[in-house]
Amino acid sequence: MIFLRRAAAAAGIALALAAGGCTGGENAVVAAGAVDEVGAVAMDAALHAKLPEAVRTRGFVRLVTDASYAPMEYFAADGRTIIGFEPDLAAALGQVLGVRVEMVVGVFNTALDEVSAGTYDGVLSSMTDTEDRRDKADFVNYFSTGTSILVQRGNPKGIAGLDDLCGHAVATEKGTYQETMLVQAAKKCGTAPLRIISLPTNADALVELRLGRVVAALQDYPPASYLASDERTSAFFQLASNEQYEPGLFGIAVDRRNAALRDCLRDALQRLIDSGTYGDLLARWELTASGVTKATVNGI
Amino acid sequence: MWLRRARPRVRSTSRLFATFAAASLVPVVTLGALVVQDYRRDAAEQGRAQGLAQADVIAQMVVAPALNSGEPHTLGGDLSRRGLTAEQYDRMRESTGLAVYRGSVQHLRLRGFTGRVIFADDGSTSNGVPASDPDFQAAVQGHPRAKVITGRTQTIRVVQPLFAGATGQSVGVLEVYLPYQPIADRLDHQVTQTVRRIGGGLAVLYLVLALLAWWTTRSLRRYAADQRHSALHDALTGLPNRLAFRTWADDVLERARRDGAPGAVVLVDLNRFKEVNDTLGHHAGDELLREVSERFRAGLGPHDILSRLGGDEFALMLPGRTGPETVALLEEVRDRLAAEMVLDGVPLSIEASFGIALYPEHGVSLQELKQHADVAMYQGKRGTADIVVYSGDGISHSQQWLVVQAELRHALERDELVLHYQPKVGLPDGEVTALEALVRWQHPERGLLPPGDFLPAAEHSGLIVPLTEWVLRRALTDRLGWTAAGQSWAVSVNVSVRNLEVAGFPDLVAELLAGTGTPADRLVLEVTETALAGDVDTVERVLARVAALGVGLSVDDFGAGFTSLSHLRGQPVAEIKIDRKFVADVAHDPQSRAIVRSVIELAHALGSRATAEGVETAEVYRWLIEAGCDEAQGYLIGRPVPWPQVDPAMFAVPGAVSEEVSATMIEGLPR
Numbered sequence: 001m002i003f004l005r006r007a008a009a010a011a012g013i014a015l016a017l018a019a020g021g022c023t024g025g026e027n028a029v030v031a032a033g034a035v036d037e038v039g040a041v042a043m044d045a046a047l048h049a050k051l052p053e054a055v056r057t058r059g060f061v062r063l064v065t066d067a068s069y070a071p072m073e074y075f076a077a078d079g080r081t082i083i084g085f086e087p088d089l090a091a092a093l094g095q096v097l098g099v100r101v102e103m104v105v106g107v108f109n110t111a112l113d114e115v116s117a118g119t120y121d122g123v124l125s126s127m128t129d130t131e132d133r134r135d136k137a138d139f140v141n142y143f144s145t146g147t148s149i150l151v152q153r154g155n156p157k158g159i160a161g162l163d164d165l166c167g168h169a170v171a172t173e174k175g176t177y178q179e180t181m182l183v184q185a186a187k188k189c190g191t192a193p194l195r196i197i198s199l200p201t202n203a204d205a206l207v208e209l210r211l212g213r214v215v216a217a218l219q220d221y222p223p224a225s226y227l228a229s230d231e232r233t234s235a236f237f238q239l240a241s242n243e244q245y246e247p248g249l250f251g252i253a254v255d256r257r258n259a260a261l262r263d264c265l266r267d268a269l270q271r272l273i274d275s276g277t278y279g280d281l282l283a284r285w286e287l288t289a290s291g292v293t294k295a296t297v298n299g300i
Numbered sequence: 301m302w303l304r305r306a307r308p309r310v311r312s313t314s315r316l317f318a319t320f321a322a323a324s325l326v327p328v329v330t331l332g333a334l335v336v337q338d339y340r341r342d343a344a345e346q347g348r349a350q351g352l353a354q355a356d357v358i359a360q361m362v363v364a365p366a367l368n369s370g371e372p373h374t375l376g377g378d379l380s381r382r383g384l385t386a387e388q389y390d391r392m393r394e395s396t397g398l399a400v401y402r403g404s405v406q407h408l409r410l411r412g413f414t415g416r417v418i419f420a421d422d423g424s425t426s427n428g429v430p431a432s433d434p435d436f437q438a439a440v441q442g443h444p445r446a447k448v449i450t451g452r453t454q455t456i457r458v459v460q461p462l463f464a465g466a467t468g469q470s471v472g473v474l475e476v477y478l479p480y481q482p483i484a485d486r487l488d489h490q491v492t493q494t495v496r497r498i499g500g501g502l503a504v505l506y507l508v509l510a511l512l513a514w515w516t517t518r519s520l521r522r523y524a525a526d527q528r529h530s531a532l533h534d535a536l537t538g539l540p541n542r543l544a545f546r547t548w549a550d551d552v553l554e555r556a557r558r559d560g561a562p563g564a565v566v567l568v569d570l571n572r573f574k575e576v577n578d579t580l581g582h583h584a585g586d587e588l589l590r591e592v593s594e595r596f597r598a599g600l601g602p603h604d605i606l607s608r609l610g611g612d613e614f615a616l617m618l619p620g621r622t623g624p625e626t627v628a629l630l631e632e633v634r635d636r637l638a639a640e641m642v643l644d645g646v647p648l649s650i651e652a653s654f655g656i657a658l659y660p661e662h663g664v665s666l667q668e669l670k671q672h673a674d675v676a677m678y679q680g681k682r683g684t685a686d687i688v689v690y691s692g693d694g695i696s697h698s699q700q701w702l703v704v705q706a707e708l709r710h711a712l713e714r715d716e717l718v719l720h721y722q723p724k725v726g727l728p729d730g731e732v733t734a735l736e737a738l739v740r741w742q743h744p745e746r747g748l749l750p751p752g753d754f755l756p757a758a759e760h761s762g763l764i765v766p767l768t769e770w771v772l773r774r775a776l777t778d779r780l781g782w783t784a785a786g787q788s789w790a791v792s793v794n795v796s797v798r799n800l801e802v803a804g805f806p807d808l809v810a811e812l813l814a815g816t817g818t819p820a821d822r823l824v825l826e827v828t829e830t831a832l833a834g835d836v837d838t839v840e841r842v843l844a845r846v847a848a849l850g851v852g853l854s855v856d857d858f859g860a861g862f863t864s865l866s867h868l869r870g871q872p873v874a875e876i877k878i879d880r881k882f883v884a885d886v887a888h889d890p891q892s893r894a895i896v897r898s899v900i901e902l903a904h905a906l907g908s909r910a911t912a913e914g915v916e917t918a919e920v921y922r923w924l925i926e927a928g929c930d931e932a933q934g935y936l937i938g939r940p941v942p943w944p945q946v947d948p949a950m951f952a953v954p955g956a957v958s959e960e961v962s963a964t965m966i967e968g969l970p971r
Contacts, residue, residue: 068467078442079461079470105469203466 033096033271033278041095041277047267048098052260055121059099061261063090063124063252064106064114066173068203069223070230071285072126073103085285086124089142092277096268107200109175112136115255122254122261126220128177129251129299139251139298140265142278145290146244147178148224150209150217150237157215159240167192168215171205174198178218181246210236220250222287249292249299262297269295316520320513324506332502339494343487347456348446350483355444355458355476358405363474366391367464379462379472380412384419392419406455406477410462413440413472428475435459439473448480456480534608536586537593542615545607549617549666552605556619557664564626564658565669566616567677568596571651573612575837576643584643591641592650599633615670623658623689630654630687653680654687662690704757707743712766716742719774720940723947724792724911724933728925730951734790734824735782736933737775738940739767764796769808776816776823778943787948792824792854800827801838806845813849820850824875828856840870847872854911858899875931876903880914883934886927887919893927900929918953 030036032044048056055061065086067073073084082103094101103124106114111123116136129139151159157168162181166189172178179198186194197214199205202223209217221244227237254262272278273295282291367388384392392410399405400421407427410419415431417424429436435445436459444460456478461470532544540548549565556563570592577585589612596606596614605617618626637650655677657669672690680688711717721735741749758764772793779791799805813820825846847853852874860879878899885892896912903910912924915934924932937951 066467067469075468075470076442077468079463079468080442201465201467203468207466 031271031275033092033268033273034275035277041092041272041275043098044096044268044271045098047096047264047271050260050267051097051099051264052258055099055261061094061097061099061101061121062104063101063122064111064120065103065123065125066108066111066201067103067105068173068201069126069219071226071287072220072222073124085281085287086126088281088284089272089278090124092272092281093265093268096271097264108173109200111175112253115253118255121258122252122265124252126223126250127253128220129249130177130180132180133253134298136256137253138256138259138262139249139253140262140269141249141251141292141296141299142269143250143287143290144247144292145221145250146247147181147218148221148244149240150206150219150224150227151215151240152209152212153234153236153238155238155240159216161241161243162245163188164240165216166190166194169195169197169213171197171199171208171214171217172219173202173205174200176202176219177246177248178220182218206237216240222290249296251298266295266297317514317517320517321510324509324513328502328506328509332498335498336491336495339498340491343491344448347448347480347483347487351446351448351456351458351478351480352444352460354478355446355460355474358399358408358476359460359462359474362395362399363392363408363410363462364464366395367471378413379410379418380414380416384410389419396421403479406479407475408477409475411436411473411475418472429457429459433459436473436475442470448484454480454484456483537590537608539593539614540605540607542607542609545605545609545615545617546666548605549615552617552619553659553664553666553669556659560660561620562622562659563617563619564621564623564656565666565673566618566626566630566657567609567655567670567673568614568616569653569677569681570612570614571653571681576648580644580646584646587643588641588648588650591643592637592652595636595639596633599629599636615673623656626656626658627687627689630656634686651686653677655680656687656689658689704754705763708741708754708758708763708767711741711743712763712770716744717767717770717774718742718748718942719771719778721778721791721943721946722933722940723789723938723951724931725937725951726931727929730953732787732789732946732948732951733931734792735943735946736792736826736940737771737778737794739771740940759796759798764798765802768793768795768799772809772812776812776818779818779822780816782943782946785944788822790822790824790852792826794826794828794856797828797839800842803838803842805842806849809846809851810849813851821852824852824854826854826856826875826877843871855908857913859895873906873908875909875911876906877911877913877933878929880934883912883914883920883924884916886923887917893923896924896929897927900927903930904928921953 030042032042032047034042036042065073065082067075067082067084069084071084073082073086075081076083082105087103090101090103104120106120106125108125108127111120111125111127112133113136114120115123123137126143127133127139129141133139149159149162149165151157157164159165159168162185165182165185170182172182175198179196182194182196186196197205197208199208202217202219205214205217205219206227208214224237224239227233228239252265254265269278272281273293279288279291282288367384396405396408400408405421408419408421409417409428411428411431412418415428415436417426417428420427431437435447435457438445439459439461442461444458446456446458449455449457458474458476458478460474460476462472462474463469464471532540532547534541552563555561570588573585573588576588589608592614593606593608596616600606600616600618603619607615607617609615618629621629634652634654637652640647640649642648655673655675657663657672657676659669662672663669676688676690680686718740719737720740721737723732724734724736725731726733739751739755741751741754743749755764758767775791775793779789782789795805809823809825812818813823827843843853853872854875854877855871855873856877857879858876859882876899878896882892882896882899886896900910909930910928911931911933912920912929913933915921915924915932915936917936920934921932921936938947
């Protein structure tokens with residue numbers, strides 16, 4: 001069966017090439033990035049061909065992630081499987097590209113360095129695309145959101161905005177854009193200093209907030225909203241306000257020197273956006289509001 | 301008798317109770333077993349759950365903090381790849397040491413997903429649950445498993461995924477051995493206690509069920525016994541009824557047939573019971589029956605069966621008694637019955653007729669014996685003896701009677717009966733005064749039958765009533781015939797006591813007289829003497845009404861029956877017919893002569909005619925004339941013939957007589 005399907009796909013491609021780019025034939029294969037008759041995302045042979053030689057030879061791409069950011073990426077009940085929107089997106093990208101895209105657990109703070117060192121091919125860990133980070137990597141933008149302030153249920157300290165955090169301890173994950181935001185905010189506090197507790201994972205930050213050692217935790221809107229509404233956690237957490245601060249783009253960080261992979265990922269993402277598969281995956285995780293309409297690199 | 305019957309009932313009820321008890325034991329025991337089994341399973345499950353919870357606490361409070369102390373880069377991935385840092389290892393030793401030492405935890409190991417031992421409380425790296433163990437594999441897949449292991453002591457082994465940090469990532473497998481003995485002991489204690497309680501409860505429940513079953517079966521048994529008793533006993537006297545008598549008597553006869561033992565079946569009928577009922581009321585009648593039953597019972601042995609068949613009719617089954625013994629016993633019973641009793645202030649003496657049939661000589665079946673006893677009893681009622689043993693010659697009667705009765709019914713319908721007439725002549729002139737109608741049966745097979753062949757059978761059934769009616773009607777019609785022929789003879793018709801017990805009889809006579817235009821004085825009804833001894837009141841009333849019509853009454857067979865002279869008093873008797881027994885003997889027996897002469901005088905004194913029956917010789921005829929008898933009847937004068945053959949000529953004593961006759965004449969006539 002697999003052999004037959006592959007043969008058919010190859011024949012389709014050959015036909016498309018022979019027709020000189022003429023598309024829309026009755027017997028055309030499923031467009032790349034869309035799901036075929038058995039629900040599998042169709043591969044784009046041209047993109048596959050553009051992948052770096054090493055990737056094509058290996059057959060897989062390794063993306064590092066910190067799986068403590070539901071519903072973006074987090075551990076299933078077995079403690080080993082990573083699930084969430086990003087693993088689904090990674091798999092879909094892999095199918096379009098014709099390679100396996102693996103999610104590997106790592107530490108967020110050092111993730112970019114690992115990519116620069118060549119340990120991983122990229123970072124897919126709800127990483128905000130910032131100017132600073134572009135020094136180390138290019139970002140294939142796939143998501144758009146802002147930052148929320150998460151507080152204990154009942155908001156005991158009456159936190160309404162970033163300014164209210166002065167004089168309190170606030171937790172966040174080390175190396176995140178939110179940490180940077182807190183550093184900026186702390187500068188404005190004056191006599192009542194803002195104490196920033198930076199922790200290895202977002203989960204550790206939540207432990208601090210749950211135990212009342214900090215008044216708030218800063219994180220992106222999707223996971224914050226998830227925590228405030230999920231039945232297992234909504235009893236402990238709520239959003240300080242519905243405001244999203246400093247909205248920006250998430251991006252798959254790829255080493256600056258690896259333009260081929262970067263472009264392939266962007267094109268593959270564009271295929272998924274065009275075919276509707278991307279929108280479907282967003283909907284599955286109730287993240288439709290944060291979707292992007294066009295795959296970009298570094299915001300362009 | 302009673303014990304023998306009681307036993308099967310007891311056996312069947314105890315069997316019923318045993319069935320109840322056994323049947324209810326099954327669900328009770330099953331229920332108990334199921335509950336206990338469930339409880340044991342729940343207890344074991346509870347133990348495992350407790351072990352899991354305990355291991356979880358150890359994992360989160362002891363193991364995770366020890367592992368979390370290090371740098372961020374130590375997190376994530378499989379422990380079997382990275383192992384522990386020295387610091388993590390030390391902290392693990394510190395945090396678990398005391399618990400192991402105190403025995404709160406027997407063993408604790410950290411394993412990688414491949415099974416490699418990363419940390420063990422005893423430092424060994426080769427011990428532990430095999431990596432291929434299903435429990436270990438489940439833990440690798442993220443599912444905790446607990447298992448109770450029974451070795452020297454009971455231990456619960458928990459193998460669970462090790463979530464080292466807040467992210468929920470599993471980094472390996474935690475293998476903990478916890479002491480289960482105290483938990484097991486406590487659960488055992490709980491199970492034991494529960495088993496005791498449930499067992500006790502079920503035992504009580506069973507007991508209640510058994511009591512209910514016992515109570516129900518007892519009620520059923522009593523009810524059944526009551527039902528049986530009332531089905532087989534007479535409510536009034538408490539004696540066995542007809543059905544019971546038949547059943548038990550059949551049993552007795554069956555045994556008697558095997559053993560050849562003798563015995564008797566006795567039927568008893570109280571005399572004048574109806575009178576008591578009518579005059580003193582039913583209450584007194586009931587009381588009388590009760591009293592009679594008591595007296596009966598007192599006179600009987602333990603094996604004798606006394607039964608009330610209905611009304612004033614009783615039956616006795618006397619096994620093992622011969623004829624004389626039976627008679628002796630019954631005489632004793634009769635005397636007891638005859639002892640005076642007072643009912644509603646009226647002193648009474650009860651008499652009864654006993655008919656005895658003996659087995660095996662009079663029959664072997666109850667039906668047969670009862671029939672014979674019945675015959676004997678009726679014989680007693682008609683005769684003088686109140687205890688009558690069946691005598692063999694009645695056999696033909698009783699059996700044939702039924703046939704005769706059936707045939708006679710048809711005979712009436714088919715008009716097979718004929719009337720013959722025997723003339724009566726006046727003395728001394730010899731002129732025919734009346735004809736006595738005598739019924740004959742022109743039987744299609746047996747020819748012309750005399751009345752003796754069928755009248756007793758008719759009299760024994762209700763058939764005598766239509767029969768008499770037929771005779772009356774025919775006789776009156778015939779009289780019209782001879783009146784038309786110029787003769788003024790009266791007609792005599794015999795009536796049975798049964799006719800006189802029918803209240804409508806006088807009306808019937810009146811109607812027939814009117815219908816045929818017969819003057820009442822041309823009809824004479826001949827009543828047998830025994831009829832006068834019957835149900836006196838009714839008979840007297842009927843006779844008086846018949847006499848009031850102007851019909852002549854004649855006492856038939858006077859002197860042969862059983863009557864006291866008092867019966868004649870108050871009866872409007874027109875004629876007394878002297879029984880043939882006395883008449884035949886007047887020729888040679890002085891006593892008969894004295895009797896006949898006296899009867900003639902009696903008749904005259906009562907204002908009646910005296911008529912001699914059975915006059916067969918001229919000698920007797922002449923003597924009767926001399927004795928002053930008014931009329932004579934007999935073969936000498938004329939045999940019964942159809943009326944046209946009656947010789948209307950004046951009877952003349954024949955001159956030529958046989959030698960025998962002349963011899964008796966010489967002897968019998970006064971010289």
